[in-house]
Amino acid sequence: MEKAKFISEQNIKFLLHDVFNIESLTSSDYYGQHNRKLFDMVLDETLKLAKDLMWPILEEMDQNTPILENGEVKVNPAVREIMRQCGEGGWISAGFPEEYNGDQLPVLFVSACRFIFWASNYSAGTFPDLTAGAARLISSFGDQNLVDSYLPNMLAGKWQGTMALTEPQAGSSLADIAATAKSTDKGYYHLSGNKIFISAGDHNGVDNVVHLMLARMEGAPGGVKGISLFVVPKLRPEESGQLVSNDVVVSQIFHKLGYRGCPITELSIGEQGDCRGFLIGEANKGLFYMFQMMNEARIGVGLGATAIASAAYYASLDYVKQRTQGRNASHKNPDLPQVPLIEHADVKRMLLFQKSVVEGSLSLLMQASLYADLEIIAPNEEKEKYSLLLDILTPVAKTYPSEMGILSVSQGLQCLGGYGYCKDFSLEQYYRDARIHPIHEGTTGIQGQDLLGRKVLMQNGKAFDLLINEIKDTIKRAMSLNQLNGYAFKLTQSVDILYEVTDSLIAIQAEKGTESFLADAVLYLELFSIITIAWQWLKQAISACKSLDSCKSKSAILFYEGKLSTARYFFHYELPKIYGLKMSILDSGDVTLDIDPDAFK
């Protein structure tokens, strides 16, 4: 039986307080009602709920997957209890303003809670999380009628929220969305079409499902400029308060590699001509609205990926501390007892890799969350700065944890040897669960295009410059610490490389056009990400150094020394990867553009 250890509370508190100083947010009007004691209390409650309710059914939800029976999707009975407790306990509404009865907690703090739930059980944590995202979209752009009709039940965990974008003929290509919306003179639209891969698109753990659905009005412009956003409930509330069927039918559920506790559905909409959708905001601006939820979901994917990698890390750590095997390279005498696996340098390397990915990713996600908070509380003239910083970090915060999370879980599995491959331990499930993340909410390829083709260039590189300034601020602080100025110097060199590569790519765009410019966008994203994570490790190292100065408890000293060792690992083992990436990007030989598709066979 594995221990219910899937996150480090000490690490979460270190990030919230030491690195990102969450209490400074409480000097604002908006977050003024909170304080450390309250944060600690809610964190305790979150951990308790995760441990008691979600973690115990991790394996069960993987084994007994949702089934579609007589048009109804049946999920694990615990889902209803999870939704109820997350609703009543205020987790779904945690980040909502007080006007919606939310706790108006900082995004930074809400991210920590999302991370904890997902680390305990990724599928379980997704039901309330999707609901919160959909509710926020309605609250941001929906009219008062929509807010009144849907928010209370969603925030209470009684109704599920979803994000219904994808269609069979248009996966990543949102321009090709074909679901239609015909206007009526009754204040609603008739929706029809098909949606696939809709997470929690229907299930019996709630009383209703509320889809946030993209569709195209008659006569709308082609492409993404003709997409509108609708609220499409499974059961529509009549004026009487009664719920009646809204002609949204689950035509199949997908059977998947992992993430099996959450039903991923195909929906047929309006087959009987009686599906009503309610427009959110203005016509043809649907994609703009949807991107609020999408960006939150992308940060969510990063958090979910980091969460699974965190759980895998602690599972592998637990194993290698207990399991003895072999002897150190310099003490091969077979008469000596075997040593715990953790004594081997190569095992420690695999642990450091995991720790550097997990804690580096979480730090970046907290950084992005803090920018979201600062955008909220900053005076108007400074809001754009934080908005741009969040924008440029979003593809990185989605992708680095997703891509590296897979490798991190894989190293966790490797620590267990043959047992890692067996169902006796949770690593094999984590390995399957984690693989979804580079795919959903925009594949890694899409994120690369977003970063290089949009975010780096926008407003003449303003977001890029702002981010570099933030990194340079950290470098400056590290320069004054003897222990860290070597790393500050390495990061300075890395930033120079980022400039060099970015400038070269922009020159390529001018010279050879967009295809050449974007051909290696994924490699650029990788290089950009590694430097960004190095920045986060330098930040953490600064906080650790400062805390070590005044620290007396042995366990705290070990914690901070662990931080410094992991920063050291990152700078020595991960950061050097940018040198190969730079060479590839600057000298790609255009091979991916030139090759004839028929030459692959």
Place this chain on the structure above:
Amino acid sequence: MEKAKFISEQNIKFLLHDVFNIESLTSSDYYGQHNRKLFDMVLDETLKLAKDLMWPILEEMDQNTPILENGEVKVNPAVREIMRQCGEGGWISAGFPEEYNGDQLPVLFVSACRFIFWASNYSAGTFPDLTAGAARLISSFGDQNLVDSYLPNMLAGKWQGTMALTEPQAGSSLADIAATAKSTDKGYYHLSGNKIFISAGDHNGVDNVVHLMLARMEGAPGGVKGISLFVVPKLRPEESGQLVSNDVVVSQIFHKLGYRGCPITELSIGEQGDCRGFLIGEANKGLFYMFQMMNEARIGVGLGATAIASAAYYASLDYVKQRTQGRNASHKNPDLPQVPLIEHADVKRMLLFQKSVVEGSLSLLMQASLYADLEIIAPNEEKEKYSLLLDILTPVAKTYPSEMGILSVSQGLQCLGGYGYCKDFSLEQYYRDARIHPIHEGTTGIQGQDLLGRKVLMQNGKAFDLLINEIKDTIKRAMSLNQLNGYAFKLTQSVDILYEVTDSLIAIQAEKGTESFLADAVLYLELFSIITIAWQWLKQAISACKSLDSCKSKSAILFYEGKLSTARYFFHYELPKIYGLKMSILDSGDVTLDIDPDAFK
């Protein structure tokens, strides 16, 4: 329904004939009875068996896994037919000398057959393959009595062979094997102990199972020097020819992430005190003997990993040619039709990555196989050369395909987006199946220690020098081709880096000792492997260039141009990774050695 396309016959023939010139082997006495016509015929038959018998049950064997019922392991009924056909058709004995009724086919050719079977269905191909390996061990080191008692039924596919090393308390640490063998005065030993993770350790697709088992005689020295090798049948043949139970009991089968069609078992040996084992060769030399089978199995792991990656590559290629999605970066007009995924540069990059891993790995495995053949046919004074070359390449040929195969399959899955994550396509199974390879037959960590700690140093670096000479020969040939001399130059630089890193590590050993020397052995293995694969790509590029000169058929021209593009991809996108690896190894900061195990929590 996916096409039965899991390998490229054209590529196999290109490697056998153009690159490695298999026909030159037939000028030897040993292989003199063969010719191209025969090779082509057997290859056809192999493909037919793979397509008709193994491929159709790929998914079925994954879904309906072996079960343990009343002490008997039940596998898919097709396993019996597979063993029968592989036995009667001569595949199990294909590489055996004619004195055992084998076809005495070159290792190079047998490797191609192993690759084909595994690509069609990894679990299915393992049953006959393990049997061949065990039979070869008996034929090499067993006495005539053992040969007569076991070989005919094994080579006929009636009896399964296994490799029984691993024990619960001694996974990778063979020095700690504890199974015991008590001598009797009747020519056999009483065996007792426990073995775990024994592939095909029992099943009802054969009439008997023959374990090649490591155990320790009473009073034997500690560690690996006290291990002996025994034949331990499930049912022992009495003099009368009758088979009687030999007290080998399956205590459990393991439930696994993938590779599910093959039962991986735990065995209890001699619980009733009636398990007889028959010594192979001399006492206490068991590990030496076992390593014959183990080395063959390590090449087999490389082939199996490459095979799964090959099947995944063709499945993803098939998908991206048919599936339309989005438009090219420079033609975003939504009124234009969507283009096939293969038109996108990033998709072509993912395909090139897969192709470079699959065909680069297969080329290396063929190279290793050729050295095995040359060792057989070379005059005595040259045998050692080829033996050393095979020795130093074995950890690379095991590990590079295993580690990169996982990433390659993962990119194949990514090409399908959400569908890649679903059971509607085979990619998710390949993703699970492939994950075994960095674990079994010596983990990647063990292979790193083997390469750097043993193979690079042995005989004062003789194997290392021989390999570098082989690489330099290829460089010299490439230098004379205009199209390739740029790559020849890059490979020369890479070899210089390999020298520099190797020399530095040897200096570290002298200065700081073995722990420091071996701490980054896995990174060294990765660097070594990338250079080795670059060498293989240069070899393939030379052959492609030469063939292109005289080539008229359009499909052949596309094939050779595909080879050149993939070589180009490898030199531009994969080879540069050695620069980061070099920096990490030379400047590791000893972080993995220094960190306190308690600092991980």
